[in-house]
Amino acid sequence: MIRRVVFAGLLCLGVTAALGWAVLERPMPVENLPERVASAMPESGVEHPITAVLLNFRSYDTLLEIAVLLLAVVVALALREAQPDRPEQMGLDNPLLRAVMAWLLPLMLIVAGFLLWAGAYQPGGAFQAGSVLAAAGVLLRLAGVSAGWLDNAVLVRAGLALGLLTFLGIGMLVMLAGVPFLTYPAAHAGTLILVIELTLTLSIGLTLLSLFRLNPPYADDPDDSRTQEAPKP
Amino acid sequence: MSGALSGYLVFAWSGVLLFGLGLFGFVAHRHIVRRLLAFNIMGSGAFLVLVGLAQDGRGVDPVPHAMVITGIVVAVASTALALVVFRRWYRASGRTDLPEDT
Numbered sequence: 001m002i003r004r005v006v007f008a009g010l011l012c013l014g015v016t017a018a019l020g021w022a023v024l025e026r027p028m029p030v031e032n033l034p035e036r037v038a039s040a041m042p043e044s045g046v047e048h049p050i051t052a053v054l055l056n057f058r059s060y061d062t063l064l065e066i067a068v069l070l071l072a073v074v075v076a077l078a079l080r081e082a083q084p085d086r087p088e089q090m091g092l093d094n095p096l097l098r099a100v101m102a103w104l105l106p107l108m109l110i111v112a113g114f115l116l117w118a119g120a121y122q123p124g125g126a127f128q129a130g131s132v133l134a135a136a137g138v139l140l141r142l143a144g145v146s147a148g149w150l151d152n153a154v155l156v157r158a159g160l161a162l163g164l165l166t167f168l169g170i171g172m173l174v175m176l177a178g179v180p181f182l183t184y185p186a187a188h189a190g191t192l193i194l195v196i197e198l199t200l201t202l203s204i205g206l207t208l209l210s211l212f213r214l215n216p217p218y219a220d221d222p223d224d225s226r227t228q229e230a231p232k233p
Numbered sequence: 234m235s236g237a238l239s240g241y242l243v244f245a246w247s248g249v250l251l252f253g254l255g256l257f258g259f260v261a262h263r264h265i266v267r268r269l270l271a272f273n274i275m276g277s278g279a280f281l282v283l284v285g286l287a288q289d290g291r292g293v294d295p296v297p298h299a300m301v302i303t304g305i306v307v308a309v310a311s312t313a314l315a316l317v318v319f320r321r322w323y324r325a326s327g328r329t330d331l332p333e334d335t
Contacts, residue, residue: 008260016253019282023245026286034292049295050302058299065303072310076317127306204306211313215320 045189047121054125055193059182063171066164066200073160073207080214097143108136116201120190126197130204137209156210163203167196241288248281263330265319269312276308 037049037057044052054062112132119125140147149155170192171182179185184192251274258271280301287297323329 005261008257011260012253012257015256016249019249019252020246023242023249023282023286029294033294033296037295038292050299053295053299054303058296061300062303065307068307069310072307072314076314079317079321125302127302131306131309207310208306208313211310211317215313215317 043186043189045184045186045191045193046119048119048123048125050123051119051125051193055196056184056189059167059171063164063167063182066167066203069204069207070160070164073210076211076214098145101139101143101145104139105136108132108139112136112201112205116197119197120194126200127204129197129201131208133201133205134208134212137205138212141209141213150209150213156206159206160203160210163196163200166199170196242285244285245282246285248278248283248285250278251275251281252278254278265322265330266316269315269319273308273312276304280304 037053040057041047041049041052044056046052046056112129115124115132116126116129117124119129137147170184174183174185174192175181177185255271255273255275255278259268259275262268262271283297283301287294322331
């Protein structure tokens with residue numbers, strides 16, 4: 001144990017020193033990316049550079065990252081054990097949480113919508129809005145509220161795949177107009193990006209929420225019997 | 234080198250420190266959940282370095298920022314997936330650490 005800690009300490013110091021040296025002696029980037037992004041902004045369809053990079057200039061990266069999210073939830077679905085979903089067993093079913101939820105839930109939905117819309121001209125966008133949506137869903141579940149439509153496997157799977165499919169579909173649709181994959185015509189870029197972001201928000205929110213829901217809090221014991229927890233001394 | 238401790242590098246420095254801390258935890262602990270937490274701290278450090286170095290005096294570079302924002306969501310999803318796998322592992326074997334070949 002001591003050897004492990006000493007080894008970890010030495011390794012950590014060495015790597016930190018190397019990283020610090022790399023930060024100090026970093027080379028100046030040859031390509032002036034901020035300027036290139038700024039000069040391409042007018043044809044991107046949005047006004048915020050990060051959203052433009054995410055969904056227009058480097059949308060291929062974003063497409064693959066959405067695919068990674070979908071892959072994660074598919075693997076989690078495959079590893080799930082067959083057990084009934086029982087939100088009332090979450091153990092947090094207290095009246096205070098429910099009362100706070102009644103205030104928080106509408107606010108969270110409004111914030112998610114605002115973040116999605118604001119992404120066009122200030123920090124915000126599909127990833128942030130999707131995270132807020134997922135947080136609302138997790139809170140609902142912690143409060144013991146069951147959402148019936150989330151048990152509909154076909155509906156949930158369609159929702160999970162919606163973002164990636166829309167992204168791919170729009171990316172290929174523009175090929176009909178004779179431009180390369182995922183290149184939006186400047187005239188319609190804003191609308192296309194908004195459609196993609198809307199579906200991405202729903203899918204990201206549903207993905208994160210599903211990953212949480214797939215893990216009911218019981219059935220963890222190796223011996224398959226839910227034994228009474230012994231009081232701690 | 235002048236400007237090494239200037240204001241905009243404070244994020245990169247914090248990221249370097251976080252990465253080192255996370256690496257220490259990752260190697261020193263054997264419990265898989267602790268390792269997962271340490272790994273997430275390392276990831277946060279990497280994100281901070283990326284964001285902190287994205288400003289080089291010619292304006293803020295939006296490309297690393299866009300990468301980090303997707304990276305955060307992917308990191309959350311992969312952490313959740315890791316927890317699913319860990320729970321299955323614990324249920325199947327009753328162990329909270331992984332066997333090591335020494």
